[in-house]
Amino acid sequence: MERTCLLPEHQGFGSQIIGFCVTECCRKPSRALCFKCMTGPGHQGHQLIQAQEENAFLAQPNRIFTEINQKLELMIRQFSKGIKYLQGILQKNYQPQPLSNFGNSEITEKINCILKLETVQKLINDRLDNIFENTLKQIKITCQDLTLGEEFKSYEFLQHQKYQEASQLINQCFQRGNRNTFLKLAQAEIFKVQDQFQDARAIYLQLLQEDDSNPWAYFENNKMLNQQERR
Numbered sequence: 001m002e003r004t005c006l007l008p009e010h011q012g013f014g015s016q017i018i019g020f021c022v023t024e025c026c027r028k029p030s031r032a033l034c035f036k037c038m039t040g041p042g043h044q045g046h047q048l049i050q051a052q053e054e055n056a057f058l059a060q061p062n063r064i065f066t067e068i069n070q071k072l073e074l075m076i077r078q079f080s081k082g083i084k085y086l087q088g089i090l091q092k093n094y095q096p097q098p099l100s101n102f103g104n105s106e107i108t109e110k111i112n113c114i115l116k117l118e119t120v121q122k123l124i125n126d127r128l129d130n131i132f133e134n135t136l137k138q139i140k141i142t143c144q145d146l147t148l149g150e151e152f153k154s155y156e157f158l159q160h161q162k163y164q165e166a167s168q169l170i171n172q173c174f175q176r177g178n179r180n181t182f183l184k185l186a187q188a189e190i191f192k193v194q195d196q197f198q199d200a201r202a203i204y205l206q207l208l209q210e211d212d213s214n215p216w217a218y219f220e221n222n223k224m225l226n227q228q229e230r231r
C-alpha cells in the first residue's frame, strides 16, 4: 500500500513512507516516516527501521502474540478440565439413585453420600464462587487495561475510585453511541457503589438479554439476588 507522510510541511515530491519509528517512548504524532522525517530532527536518537525491515521487526511480536494466545487456550482447557473432573466425581459418588440399584454393602456408602449433599453444595459454593469471582475480576481488569482511548480513561477513573469523573466520561461515550460492554459494566459498578441497586440490576439484565453468556453481568446479577435474599 502506497502511503504518504501526514505532515503538511512534508507534502510533495519524496513524501512516500519509507520507514517507521519503533522507539517505545516516541511521542511524535506519527510513526510512519518519509525521507524528510527519517533525516530530520523530529525522531533524532530514535530507533528507525526501513520499510523493508518490517518482517524482521514483526518477528518477535508475532512470537509473543502466539505465546499469549497459546497460554490463554491452555488456561481455557485446563480450567474446564478441572471443573469437568469435579463434575465426574460428583456424578459418580453423589448422584441420588434408587437404592435398589446397589448391593447391600454399597447402600450404606450411597446413603452417606446423599446425606452429605448439602455440605457438598456449600463447599462448592464457598470455594468456587470465590475463585470465579476473583478470576473474572482479574480478566475484566486486564480487558480494561488493554482497551484504548476514552474507554480506558473511564476504567482508570473507576479503578482509582473517582466515580464522578468516571460517570461523566462514560455518559459522554454513551451519548456518542459507544455501546462498549465494559463501559456498561463500569456504570453498573458505579450505581452499586452509590446504592442504586435497581439501576445496576437493569444494566445487568439488559446485558444478559443482549448476550446471555456475558459472565460478568451473570455473576454480578446473581450476587445481587443472593444478597437481597439474605437481607
Ligand SMILES: [Zn+2]
Pocket: 005, 006, 007, 010, 033, 034, 035, 036, 037, 038
Ligand atoms: Zn514526513
Ligand SMILES: [Zn+2]
Pocket: 021, 022, 023, 026, 027, 028, 042, 043, 046
Ligand atoms: Zn520517534
